Amino acid sequence: MTDNTLSVDDASTSSRRTRRRSGEGPRKRGALYFLRDLLVIFVVALLVSFLVKTFLIRSFYIPSGSMQNTLQIDDRIIVNQLVPEVVPLSRGDVIVFRDPGGWLDSAPEPERSPVVEAIDWTLGLVGLTSPDNDEHLIKRLIGLPGDHVVCCNTLGQMSVNGVPLDEPYVLLPDASSPVSKDAFDVVVPEDSLWVMGDNRWNSKDSRYNTSTPGGGFVPIDDVVGRAFVVSWPMSHWAWLDDYPSVFDAVPDPADE
DSSP states (O other): OOHHHHHHHHHHHHHHHHHHHHHHHHHHHHHHHHHHHHHHEEEEEEEHHHHHHHHHHHEEOSSTTTTTTTTTTTEEEEEEETTTTTSOOOTTTTTEOOOOOSSSOOOOOOOOOOOHHHHHHHHHHSSOOOTTTGGGGEEEEEEOOEEEEEEEETSOEEEEEEEOOTTTOOOOOSSTSSSSSSOOOEEEOTTTTEEOOOBTTTSSSSGGTSSTTTTTTTTTTGEEEEEEEEEEEEGGEEEOOOHHHHHTTTOOGGGG
16 A cells, blocks of 8 residues: 555656656747847847938937037937938028038047947947047038028128028127127038038137138038937927028029
């Protein structure tokens, strides 16, 4: 009787062990499938983010005060890269462009650890950082190809194609200051742009780059896109206005 009891217990234990062993395979395979799916989702998300950053939008940060009060130092902006290839440029657009040559002062880059470099490069692939931010500038587009841009009239206003502009976005030392500290009278060449910072008395823009290879004009091919929103910090979140009412009355260059 004792032997029979032991035999039954041994058989029951052996059966449970067999069931546990037989269940280990499916569980391991399930865990591997789960990890595989996670990896696929991550790779697809990375690829989609890379494509979006490459062809649609990307992020930049603002390193200077030349666009105050529209943009503050260290603001982050989102740029529509469909401009100008798909969506045309308009006067009043806030645009990001590559240095046409000689606009930016060369400065030694700070040393960074390989880990920081790797992280910055990876985040840059998906547009969350801007490793090449120091190679770009941001200004407001004032003159399109062929436009005649002049400053200033007796009221301190700038005019485009003979039409004085009332610019609510400019930051000036005081209400009586003209919109430009220095006078200028230019005609924008073909395939080029005339750009100015909103902080008019503190912006190194087209007015102060006339000795560079492009003569202060920005080739349209150097435009990366149009900034359309301040994304960070949250307290500065805002859509960026291109103020169409300021330029509505400006005629085409041929109609001036």
